[in-house]
Amino acid sequence: MNTSRSFEALRRSNPRAKAGFAESVEAAAAAIQARVAAGAGVSDPQTSFPRRRLIGVVAATLLAVAAAVAALSTIGSPGTEDATAAVKRAATVTAASAERSGTAVVRITHNGELWAGTTIRWHGADLAVRSDAPQRRGRAGSWLLVVDGILYGVEPGRGWVVLGKPENIDPGSGTTPDEYLASVREDVGGVTLRRTTGGMTGLQKRSLDDGSTVYSGTVAAGLIAREAGLKGGQPIRVLPFGNVAHDEAADPSAPLQAAVTVGADNVIREIAVTWGSNASAWAYTVTYSGLGATAAPIAPANARPLRERWP
Amino acid sequence: MSDGERKRRFDALFATYSSDIVAYCGWRSATASDAQDAVAEVFLTAWRRLDELPGGEAARVWLYATARKVIANQRRSNRRRKALEDRLTLEAAVPRPPDPEETLVHEALRRLGSADREVLLLAEWEGLSPAQIASVLGCLPVTARGRLHRARRRFRTVFEELSRVANELPVRHPRAAVEGGS
Numbered sequence: 283m284n285t286s287r288s289f290e291a292l293r294r295s296n297p298r299a300k301a302g303f304a305e306s307v308e309a310a311a312a313a314i315q316a317r318v319a320a321g322a323g324v325s326d327p328q329t330s331f332p333r334r335r336l337i338g339v340v341a342a343t344l345l346a347v348a349a350a351v352a353a354l355s356t357i358g359s360p361g362t363e364d365a366t367a368a369v370k371r372a373a374t375v376t377a378a379s380a381e382r383s384g385t386a387v388v389r390i391t392h393n394g395e396l397w398a399g400t401t402i403r404w405h406g407a408d409l410a411v412r413s414d415a416p417q418r419r420g421r422a423g424s425w426l427l428v429v430d431g432i433l434y435g436v437e438p439g440r441g442w443v444v445l446g447k448p449e450n451i452d453p454g455s456g457t458t459p460d461e462y463l464a465s466v467r468e469d470v471g472g473v474t475l476r477r478t479t480g481g482m483t484g485l486q487k488r489s490l491d492d493g494s495t496v497y498s499g500t501v502a503a504g505l506i507a508r509e510a511g512l513k514g515g516q517p518i519r520v521l522p523f524g525n526v527a528h529d530e531a532a533d534p535s536a537p538l539q540a541a542v543t544v545g546a547d548n549v550i551r552e553i554a555v556t557w558g559s560n561a562s563a564w565a566y567t568v569t570y571s572g573l574g575a576t577a578a579p580i581a582p583a584n585a586r587p588l589r590e591r592w593p
Numbered sequence: 594m595s596d597g598e599r600k601r602r603f604d605a606l607f608a609t610y611s612s613d614i615v616a617y618c619g620w621r622s623a624t625a626s627d628a629q630d631a632v633a634e635v636f637l638t639a640w641r642r643l644d645e646l647p648g649g650e651a652a653r654v655w656l657y658a659t660a661r662k663v664i665a666n667q668r669r670s671n672r673r674r675k676a677l678e679d680r681l682t683l684e685a686a687v688p689r690p691p692d693p694e695e696t697l698v699h700e701a702l703r704r705l706g707s708a709d710r711e712v713l714l715l716a717e718w719e720g721l722s723p724a725q726i727a728s729v730l731g732c733l734p735v736t737a738r739g740r741l742h743r744a745r746r747r748f749r750t751v752f753e754e755l756s757r758v759a760n761e762l763p764v765r766h767p768r769a770a771v772e773g774g775s
Contacts, residue, residue: 288701288752289717289745295698296718297619298612307612378629406624 305374365485369497369542373479376550379573380475382406387414387569388523393562398525402466405578407431409466429581442585469522474508478522478553481505482540493546503527504534506555506566521566528564530557549573599643606646607636610653614660617719621664621711634663650725657719657729697759701752709744716741 297303383405390398399414411426427434433445469475482499489495507519507527519527519534530536536557543552554567615632622628638659639646646652702710715721715729727737 288749288756291694291698291752292702292713292717292748295695296616298616298718303612303616303619307615381624381629 305370365487365497366482368487368495368544369479369482369485370476372542372544372548372550373476375548376570376573377475379549380570382574383576383578384573385571385576386469386523387571388525389414389565389567389569390521390525391565392528397564400523400525402523403572403576403579404466405576408578410579411466427579427582429579432581434582434585440586442582444585444587466523474522475550475553477505477508478540479542479550482542490543494551495544496541497544498539498541500537501540501555502534503531503536503538503557506538506540507531507534522568525566529562531555531564531566599640603636603640603643606639606643606652606656610656611636613653613719614656617657617660618664620714620718621660622667627664627667631660631663631667635660638663654721654725654728657715657721657725658731661729693759697752697755701748701755704751705744705747708740709747712737712740713744713748716745 384403386402388398388400388402389396401412401414403410407428408430409426409428413425425434425436427442428448431447433448435443435445437443478501482497482501485497485499487495487497503519507521519532521527521531531538538555538557540556541552541554542550543554545551550570552567552569554565556563556565558564611632614635615628618628618631618635622631635656639656647655702714705713712726712730715726716723721729723738723741724734726741727734730737732740
């Protein structure tokens with residue numbers, strides 16, 4: 283092998299060349315510049331604030347500051363900001379904020395009736411996933427919990443059970459908990475958010491009384507329901523956070539109606555996607571809250587070892 | 594230094610070197626949020642110590658050295674996640690290598706010792722000279738030069754071996770199994 287090939291390959295892998303790097307720098311720049319400009323006690327080296335807490339506070343406030351900067355920057359120039367750029371910036375700020383912790387409430391309705399629902403809370407690598415679905419297949423109220431790399435579940439009639447490390451468990455569904463959790467982390471980490479908002483076209487802007495802005499447009503189903511899989515032997519496509527995409531949403535090229543609600547602080551509050559007709563109308567919404575401020579889930583103290591099932 | 598001068602100097606420092614520090618913290622930190630914390634801490638430290646900061650290219654080296662200490666502190670204060678950090682450090686920089694060559698690069702880097710990986714990437718990704726690397730690592734330039742030489746040699750050996758194996762076996766991206774539904 284040519285000796286230089288290995289180093290050329292190494293240099294081509296430099297993260298600076300990756301998509302999203304410029305956005306990371308841009309977000310960091312806005313946040314830190316504003317933080318320093320504001321002073322806010324930063325220049326006081328004698329602070330009694332614990333170091334770790336200071337770092338956490340800085341991290342938590344950086345994005346809020348970035349959002350404030352972004353919001354303020356539009357005040358002086360109303361109408362000059364392109365909707366696409368606004369959605370992109372909101373996605374960047376939201377995704378970065380969601381990286382540490384947050385809560386997402388996912389709802390799917392079919393003809394106005396709740397079809398499926400999930401609430402996901404995350405904090406670092408820890409996750410709590412609760413099914414809020416109606417009583418379909420007996421799964422309503424079920425929990426999946428990952429704390430310190432250990433998976434916990436709720437067994438009907440037994441309460442919390444220690445299921446072990448996610449990567450070691452195969453429930454026979456074709457997707458292991460580890461893969462499922464990896465996809466949830468991808469969804470909450472902003473990859474899906476950026477892809478979805480980045481693919482929206484024909485954006486229309488509507489201001490709400492509370493200062494929020496709704497950006498609506500169309501997005502190809504394939505950008506929303508990107509994951510493919512099998513269920514009951516049939517190919518399916520999966521919406522973010524693991525729900526099956528039905529009807530048009532299963533066709534990657536189908537245009538779906540999407541609306542992104544961005545708060546006055548420039549953080550995305552909700553993504554709503556709708557498709558279908560009056561005979562079969564679907565709505566999929568993801569509502570974000572507590573970004574950067576959601577508490578870590580706690581391991582259930584009364585969880586029993588799984589092996590107790592087979593004494 | 595007046596407040597205005599401090600602000601101007603900090604702005605210039607940030608405009609010039611923020612992308613370097615974001616990149617460095619990206620591949621050195623376990624997660625994107627840790628990287629974000631680290632970048633913030635580095636520049637907040639720079640703001641506090643602006644009067645002590647060297648000028649010119651030496652400021653860049655100072656920022657790298659500070660970032661290295663900040664990340665080391667993060668790791669010490671975050672022992673609970675230590676094992677995960679080791680596993681994810683490179684994944685955090687580029688979560689999903691999109692092509693076989695990059696997969697090989699990341700696997701080769703993963704197989705290097707952390708000291709080799711650090712010195713190699715300071716040179717190849719951050720573009721630091723051996724003398725600058727020595728300042729960041731707090732060692733003699735001759736030591737940095739020796740470490741870099743050995744790291745380069747090891748990387749080349751591992752990369753070539755992985756490439757040879759990859760040419761013999763079809764590369765299978767782990768995602769393929771999931772998307773194929775198997």
